[in-house]
Amino acid sequence: MTEQNAVASSNGAGRVSRPVDAEVAEGSRTRASVLTAKDLKTDQEVRWCPGCGDYAILAAVQSFLPELGIPREKYAFISGIGCSSRFPYYLNTYGMHSIHGRAPGIATGLAVSRPDLSVWVVTGDGDALSIGGNHLIHALRRNVNLKILLFNNRIYGLTKGQFSPTSEFGKVTKTSPLGSIDYPFNPLSLAIGAGATFAARTLASDRAHLTSVLRAAAAHQGAAFIEIYQNCEIFNDRAFDLLTKPESRGEWTVELTAGQPLRFGPGGTSAVVHDPDGFGLATKKNVADDDPGVIIHDPTRPDPSYAFALSRLGDDDPRLTPIGVLRDVELPTYEELMTHQVAGAEEAAKADLAKLFAGNDSWVVAPGGTHPRD
Amino acid sequence: MVKQIQQVDQVVIRFAGDSGDGMQLTGERFTAQTAALGNNLSTLPNYPSEIRAPSGTIAGVSSYQLKFADHDVLTAGDPPDVLVAMNPAALKANLHDLRPGAIIIVNVDEFSRRGLSKAGYASNPLEDQSLESFDLHAVPITSLTVSSLTGIDVTRKEGERAKNMFALGLLSWMYQRPVEPTITYLEQKFAKKPLIAQANQAAFRAGYNYGETTELFAVAYEVAPATVAPGRYRSISGNVATSYGLLAGARQAGLRLFVGSYPITPATDILHDLVRHKRFGVTTFQAEDEIAGVCSAIGASFGGAMGVTTTSGPGLSLKSEAIGLAVTLELPLVIVNVQRGGPSTGLPTKTEQADLLQAMYGRNGEAPVAVLAARSPADCFDTALEAVRIATTYRTPVIMLTDGNLANGSEPWRIPDLDELPDFPVTFTTEPNGPDGTFLPFLRDPETLARPWAIPGTPGLEHRIGGLEKLDGAGTVSHDPDNHDLMVRTRAAKVAAIERTIPLLEVDDPPGPDGETARTLVLGWGSSYGPVAAACRRMRRQGATVAHAHLRHLNPFPRNTADVLRSYDKVIVPELNLGQLARLLRAEYLVDVVSYTQVRGLPFRADELVEALTEVIGR
16 A cells, blocks of 8 residues: 555655656655655744644644655645634645535545545534534544544634534533533544544643654554644633643543553552443542553554543543543555455456447447448 | 238337336337347336335336337337336326327236226226227236246246236237347346246247237337448447446546445436446545535545536535535536436436526535536437536536436447547646746636646645635635635636537528528427427428527537527527526526426427427417
């Protein structure tokens, strides 16, 4: 495969396949070696509100992309509608600011027909989970090789402050003056339920963590879903304070590191264990250092129940919201399967359009008269 | 015994039965036999939207009509000369289309009390003289079929299911069709079930022999081969011709074809056909919904493929916003809309031409697209090819309209030589076009007003496009009032400029018997071509002088359209809607056209049109 290798390789340009010719690829390799964050800035004035979390995500992405070694022209960033979806205008790659909720559909068409590209989707909680919910789940279940960045600020910002599908129950907004009676989506539960092969959560305010999750997503072959908690200073300020302020975060956040025990709290005395009363996971205080019941994090577990259970951990106490890669499993990508079928068919029969048109049941009419079929 | 064989110039046959009786297959086989004989033909399948409506009821009746002749056939939609009714419901549902004297062959075995009551008959029409004005033949088709299978080890139920082949055999004798192709066909179709193949072959032969030996049928008919343009021909349906036209279009543009579609009647067969052609580099994507279908095609076009989506009316409604996006992105996109009866779910399996205004205007803002319509099943090939030419040359969405009648109908198609197809190779932009090595994605070609198409993967031409209004040239976001005014007018001018590369509107306007010129023009579009042309011919035979023209390009119109319209005292526009083309023509050209419309889910009948047009001309 092409794109997968390109994304996975960290020490050089990605391999290039059709339909761009080799000459173009040669040129791009030279350029890729010197790609810097500055090369990825555009001449467009960035117009998010002062203090918006989107600035931090843009800066992190611009700094991170050069380390993949992929030439700039091989990236395509596709977005929908909303504050987050202005993102492609500020990133000097190929990009499209499309229509509300449809970015996964457009990106799927692009990725399937151009497996040599690195295709990213930038979306928000309203764009991806409300108007575009259908496209999101289908892109995930097909395992299209898209890196989907969902900026979750739990509010409609561009339309000036209405509750979104991730707003908490009871939230007072302009369209819910008595409090929202909508139960919110948990985006990771949704993604994992839809069959996502990669699902992670990170914070716009934690550049190092955000970058590490982007790196893991880029290395993943297939659809990667990344929920990024992002503060909207104007309409939903401090929504994630519990997770971002040092006093709560340092001790309580459940940090997911592959191969490490899921311990948290003061001195790591709390831990994630099997739920003795249910089917999922639970948290437990005062856990002994050698307690064998402490879960060792393994995002590659084939059974999605584990990642799903992880995604629900913060339901009762938002401080315990897990941060990191919940799920990262291998499955052939949609492009691989599609390319394989097309290539197989191309090999199987010499493409003879005239023969196809003639079919098996044709007849010849001679000049000046008629003949039965020959 | 030697029977009389009578020469006739044309015949219309309708096979009707329960939707489980295999009437479509029967009709298709008769069509294949007829094409092999060199007759010209046209077909009209008609089936219920339920896969299995209650058996024996009117709702469950499926039919297949074909007309074949020794001259070029323009329409299948005339009253049948022969109706084959496999049960009482099929008789009742189709009787009103017959003229006195028509031949009716009924399967009398199904005319039991139960069968009659399911069809809503209070008394048996075979016995109550209500069919006196017809040439009625009551044939025990089911029992004759079963008794012809003696010695073949099939169940009674399996045996009864071969009754459609008995009917086909009988009609094959009546019209002197060749037997061998169907025998071979059945052998191949049921290669894995040799007993079923034998049963069907035996029933088919029994039907043929029944015609030859019984005294019920005194006359067999013969239709001479038609004289047509030389070349290699095959029979083709509109949906398959559309598929082939898209393949040919992508070839002539030098692009890979990407088709993103969601299943919808009656368009799905286009997707069914294209999925089988991956060897031509076609990528097909069965999307999660209509919106994702068109969006994936837009994404593919952004990446340098020829993005196509296929649908029917309700799907076109869902795609509206995305088509608007493609308008402002100025990317090639072909949307095939196989029209069906509307509004809403409407009549999914019936035909209508009522999406013209939706195609023209069904988007927010000033969002012009090119609109084309095919005139016949085989013409779907040329129209699809033309749609790809316009989409790629002008970087614009093109809506191609066909309809249920064209989609499922079939006719002989002169197979084109690939070398005679028009070339319109696409050149992607690979070099900067602005000052200081910059790239201006909306710097236009002065001739076509098309913008450069620079695809991802091209170094140095990285750019962003989107649904927000773009600055002329640079393509960056702009809210400037004058720029918006310029861009709206430029996009409109670009679509209008397509008229320079489309053919003029041709008028079929032969002088009358005494050299007089026509004062009335009949102007049609889409699938009404056949019946309208046939009606005009008949009127001329009756001594009338009438001109006929037909529009393929509906936006923009051919550049001589105004001149043509103003050359006649009266312009009549027949359409299967409430006057949509008439409205466009009046608005565009201030010509007071006369609108003649029907919305019955069926094509026009030439004989009805003759009556209606004669009445309007006489006013």
